[in-house]
Amino acid sequence: MNPRSSRSEGRRRPMVAPWVRTRLRTAPGAAVTFGVLVLFTSFLAAAFPRAVDSYENHGLRYDLTDASASRSVLEVSTPQPPLELPQAAREDMLRPEPLADAHRAISGLLPEPLRVDTAQSAYGAKTAEPLKGRDAWLPRPQGAWPEFSLVAQSGLATHSDVREGRLPRTDGQVTSATKEMEAAVTSETAKALGIKNGSVLHLGEPGVPVLTARITGILDPREPHGSYWSADPRLRTPGLLVEPGTSPPAVYWNAALLIAPEAAPALLGTLGEPQPYWRFAPVTEHLTAQDVPALTDRIASLEGGPALLGIKDAVDENASLTTDMDGILASYTTMRDAIAPVVAVAAVGIGTVAAVVVAMTGGLFAARRRAELALLRSRGGSLRGIGGRLLAETAVVALPAVASGLLLAVLVVDDARGLPTVIGAAAVAVAACAALPVRAVVQHRRPRVPGERDDVVLAEPSTRRTIAELTLLVLAVGAVVALRRRGTSDGADHLVSAAPVLVGVIAALVLVRLHPLPLRWAARPAGRLRGAVGFLSLARGGRSSASGALPLLALLIALTTAAFGGSVLAGVADARDRAALLATGADARVSGSGDAVALPDGTERAVRGVPGVRDVTAVRIEHALDLPARNQADRSAPPATSLVGADPGAYARLAGALGLGAFPADSLRTTPPAGDDPRGEPVLHAVASPGVAERLGKGRHRIVSMAGTFTVEISAVRSRTPAVSSAEFLVLDGSRLTHRTPTALLATGSGIDGKELRAAVNGMDDELTVRLRSEARAVFTDSPLQSGAERIYAAAIAAGAGYAVLALLLSLIQAAPERATLLARLRTMGLTTRQGRQLLVLEALPQALLAAGGGVLVGWATIRLLAPGVDLVRLALAAAPGAAPVDSASLRADPWSLAVPAAAVVLLAGTVAAVQAWWAGRRGSITELRAGDTR
Secondary structure, three states: OOHHHHHHHHHHOOOOOOHHHHHHHHOHHHHHHHHHHHHHHHHHHHHHHHHHHHHHHHHHHHHHHHOOHHHHOEEEEOOOOOOOOOHHHHHHOOOHHHHHHHHHHHHHHOOOOOOEEEEEEEEEEEEOOOEEEOOOOOOOOOOOOOEEEEEEEOOOOOOEEEEEEOOOOOOOOOOOOOOEEEEEEEHHHHHHHOOOOOOEEEEOOOOOOOEEEEEEEEEEEOOOOOHHHHOOHHHOOOEEEEEOOOOOOEEEEEEEEEEOHHHHHHHHHOOOOEEEEEEEEEOOOOOOHHHHHHHHHHHHHHHHOHHHHHHHHHOOOOOEEEOOHHHHHHHHHHHHHHHHHHHHHHHHHHHHHHHHHHHHHHHHHHHHOHHHHHHHHHOOOOHHHHHHHHHHHHHHHHHHHHHHHHHHHHHHOOOOOOHHHHHHHHHHHHHHHHHHHHHHHHHOOOOOOOOOOOEOOOOOOOHHHHHHHHHHHHHHHHHHHHHHHHOOOOOOOHHHHOHHHHHHHHHHHHHHHHOHHHHHHHHHHHOOOOOOHHHHHHHHHHOOEHHHHHHHHHHHHHHHHHHHHHHHHHHHHHHHHHHHHHHHOOOEEEEOHHHOOOOOOOHHHHHHOOOOOOEEEEEEEEEEEOOOOOOOOOOOOOOOEEEEEEOHHHHHHHHHHHOOOOOOHHHHOEEOOOOOOOOOOOEEEEEEOHHHHHHHOOOEEEEEEOOEEEEEEEEEEOOOOOOOOOOOEEEEEHHHOOOOOOOEEEEEOOOOOHHHHHHHHHOOOOOOEEEEHHHHHHHOOOOHHHHHHHHHHHHHHHHHHHHHHHHHHHHHHHOHHHHHHHHHHHHHOOOOHHHHHHHHHHHHHHHHHHHHHHHHHHHHHHHHHHHHHOOOHHHHOOOOOOOOOOOOOOOOOOHHHHHHHHHHHHHHHHHHHHHHHHHHHHHOHHHHOOOOOOO
16 A cells, blocks of 8 residues: 555544534533523632621621720739839839830730730829829819829820820939829810819828829820720720719719829829739731630630730739730620521522522533433443533533632632632532533433423332432421521521521422322313313423422522521511610600700700601609618619609600500509508609519509609509610609609601701700610611621522522423424414413413412411521620610511512513513424424
8 A cells, every 4th residue: 555645545534523622612602601600609609608707807806996995905914013122123113114124025925816006005004093182173073072093104295196285294203202293184184174284283182191293284195096095094084983882972083194104103102002004905907707716715825824924924923914805705706606507597598599500500401412412322322421521511611610700709709718718619610510411321321212201290209209308308397496496596507507498498399299289180170161271281280390399499499598588687677676766765865964964944845846856755864773672581682773754645655656665644643642641642653664563562662762752653564665775664754753854855756867956956065965766776787797697698689589580591491492392283283373372371380380389488487487596686786685775686577578589480480481482483383393303
């Protein structure tokens, strides 16, 4: 043979086209659609753990930065220098240089992940016991002398601006014998106590040497809310304290005098017990939720463990570290652990729907290529070889889509870990690549006769399927029982979080088994009617494909997830509305400081004139009411009780309108004095809380209060009342009190303008406080943990709706060729175009109505079953349970979340069926009916 001709024949031999390239060129639209679905699913799977990490990290930093500096700062302190030391040595221990050296040493001993904000950290010396001011010109609210803490803190010049005068300084070396020094005060302290630049304060107890402080400057803090000024709030703002053991309670001012750091040794000459301290403001920008366990351990070690021993060795054996950062971390952990199971419900629901839709997509592709794959099997193709080829062509599309979704999730959501993101995307990649090969291999394990029926009439459930369904039923019952018993407030496992999904799965399996029966029963009488459309639609609906379980499963789980998510958001909104109402007592509230200061004359008239105000109720409130004991043997501490005095008619209308302990106005009536009463005083009937009613019991009781002395008898018991948010209260007729001037106004109305209301009352008294119900509600949504969880739920509802629509479309598209062929055959038998459209629409409606009705029923049943175990307080309110205005917040069925998705399913199914009928009518019967077609 001629070698040249041999090479020429080799070059002319046709090449076999690669399988994957050929398939992609043959069906590019299907490949692109599948890629988009995989991209969207992988994005959700990768973005979910990142979103959870992100809002948990932001929540941790928010809690640490939003908490007062007095709680988050780490303060190391030692007692005053030992008395047995020489006086010179004691003085040196308070001088700036040794304190600065100790500050640097302690900073180096703080373990990771703790880091120090050097700009807001400080050190110095202060008097542990304040000194009384003995100048007659100082204010004394109730005759009690003001008290001053002397503070020598580092960095005063850096953190303040001098409004008047100059910063304090020293002349020469200060010792414990120094009796005069310079000091400065903040502008708030100067305003409250009437201190001016150049004022002289004489400090100390009577009979002991007096320390004289001359004010040389009035300062304005540069960062008033920074740790430097807020670690000890009285450095910036004086406070009113109550002197213990006095009756009536004596109120006095407590403030701070800022002295030069070099003047600290002079504090040893007073009875103020001066002590050194070092304050460290933490840096929070680098902390993540995964640092919480380690951070908690480090703080525990600093407070009473090995790390504290290192501080003692570096500073003083009596040194101690105090902080409430561990309390902040504990509160954060509790909230996160309470929110996580609720969020996990949404994740499980959407993950299940996405998995079902991906499986349906593989089933659609396998059904469209059934003839092709059957031909390959008939010509000797092995299941392994066919599966490998299908896996290759699927992976070419799925893997780049998964990578794109992963990259998009990383770009959209930052501040999160990488491993959970990769795991989520990898799970989608496995499911997407395996959906078509597995479905095709399962379908072609045995030869099938062309035209073989595949409907629920012939699909007898196997033993394995029955066992699997019973297993799911047991799991669903166990999950529901566990959730109802344990709830989500203390955390929950994955089985409990999957309870709504399991309920939806069981409902879908039951409906798949039962739904052909009523359709067949309805088809019998329909067969006697004149028209054939009704009978044909019911008969075909009763013989729908056995693969319809997947679409129904996807729709039910999506609708259940949407209903559950809607009920969660509705329950959160209800809890916040309730908490805002309890916090304000009305749509708007005007009150003096602590509800204890009488309102100026004309305040009520000014509030009534504000646009939007419909009604105003004046009340007098007295907190810390001293209740008498029920009997002499009762030595229990009385509950913290609030006294409310108001007009009976107006207050009864307010309580009834707001739904807060409604009562008849006659419950606050006044009865004349009894004939045997030596005092001859009338008896005031009152509405009391359960605790107050239990303590006082039946009968009449004499109560002494700041509003007056009166005899009271309880006529009604209510758990809530508008004027106060406290759990224990006593409401009576305010006109019968000795001091009846109102201390608060409760206004109702719609559209109350906060700016106009504040302008109206601030013109009378700048100290009046105005609170709006709408503003109080906004306070409960501050935490990133809450807002992040709500965003995830909203996204879950939207994604569930999208997957439900896609599942319905896939189901209708899979049956479209067979429906088009049927319509063509019926047209050859005389079926009109209009009847054909009616047939396709009516055929699609049973399954859509089944999914919609089942979704509404299952969603409602799921909410009713799970509501006792789901507490939304942590998700709804930023406050801790002990400080939250409401004790619990549970699920409630939201009609919109139940009805709107279900109606959308029915409408979409009818619309798609009508479009299919229109398109089939345009193609004509000849196009659909081909020789040898087995459809």
